[in-house]
Amino acid sequence: MILEFYKYQGTGNDFVMIDNRQKIIANYESQKISHLCDRRFGIGADGLILLESHDTMDFKMVYFNADGNQSSMCGNGGRCIVAFARFLGLIETQATFEAIDGAHSANIEGDKVSLQMQDVKGIETHKTHTFLDTGSPHHVELVSDLNRLDVKSRGASIRYGAPYNEAGTNVDFVTKNAADSFSVRTYERGVEDETYSCGTGVTAVALAMNYTGETDKNRIKLLTPGGALEVSFEKTETGYQDIWLIGAATQVFKGAIVW
Numbered sequence: 001m002i003l004e005f006y007k008y009q010g011t012g013n014d015f016v017m018i019d020n021r022q023k024i025i026a027n028y029e030s031q032k033i034s035h036l037c038d039r040r041f042g043i044g045a046d047g048l049i050l051l052e053s054h055d056t057m058d059f060k061m062v063y064f065n066a067d068g069n070q071s072s073m074c075g076n077g078g079r080c081i082v083a084f085a086r087f088l089g090l091i092e093t094q095a096t097f098e099a100i101d102g103a104h105s106a107n108i109e110g111d112k113v114s115l116q117m118q119d120v121k122g123i124e125t126h127k128t129h130t131f132l133d134t135g136s137p138h139h140v141e142l143v144s145d146l147n148r149l150d151v152k153s154r155g156a157s158i159r160y161g162a163p164y165n166e167a168g169t170n171v172d173f174v175t176k177n178a179a180d181s182f183s184v185r186t187y188e189r190g191v192e193d194e195t196y197s198c199g200t201g202v203t204a205v206a207l208a209m210n211y212t213g214e215t216d217k218n219r220i221k222l223l224t225p226g227g228a229l230e231v232s233f234e235k236t237e238t239g240y241q242d243i244w245l246i247g248a249a250t251q252v253f254k255g256a257i258v259w
């Protein structure tokens with residue numbers, strides 16, 4: 001069967017995007033999905049996203065990491081699927097959709113998408129790092145030599161090491177530029193490599209920097225190898241709410257491939 005797909009990227013985090021409202025992809029075969037994400041034998045992407053119908057919301061998002069397995073929430077993928085939904089004429093400037101971590105609201109103007117993330121509680125502070133879940137788990141660590149860091153090897157040893165082990169975590173390395181600006185490089189679980197940016201990752205960094213007192217701002221710019229993102233939030237007694245991930249999401253090309 002020939003499968004029509006679109007390629008999207010959100011600050012360099014790239015995805016194969018498929019309109020699956022007719023259930024063309026009926027069962028989610030992880031080996032075939034990881035093949036589509038392979039950068040040599042397939043289309044190449046950090047993940048694959050299916051847009052499916054939903055009874056009460058504009059659509060449903062089903063996300064797979066490049067390893068072909070369904071995973072936790074993808075923030076950049078959430079921004080890209082909103083741009084895709086507008087391209088398909090499903091929405092105009094506002095959207096509500098269901099993802100693996102629940103319902104999300106979003107706004108889109110031009111190529112800029114603002115995605116509301118789930119509230120965050122249960123932030124763990126440790127001597128060397130902060131651990132929190134922003135829809136996906138993140139180990140956030142301040143470093144001094146961000147540009148020279150071997151993110152793949154340092155990230156993998158944290159991701160596979162105790163206490164995360166096989167289930168793992170994403171790993172975000174951070175340096176502070178100013179009270180409202182941090183640079184971030186991320187090792188992504190399920191891609192098992194550095195990605196150019198990670199939406200739940202920069203969200204985790206913004207909240208962790210506020211929670212540990214590195215900043216008292218509640219609107220923060222995050223600079224990643226794939227471009228700049230913004231995160232805004234409101235601190236509560238027990239964590240954070242009204243969390244928004246803001247940045248560009250772009251359609252790169254359309255294609256067709258044997259499925």
Ligand SMILES: N[C@H](CCC[C@H](N)C(=O)O)C(=O)O
Nearest residue numbers: 071074075076136198199200
């Ligand atoms: N790799 C993540 C999911 C995708 C997160 C990332 N692409 C984002 O933009 O949030 C995980 O398995 O926890």
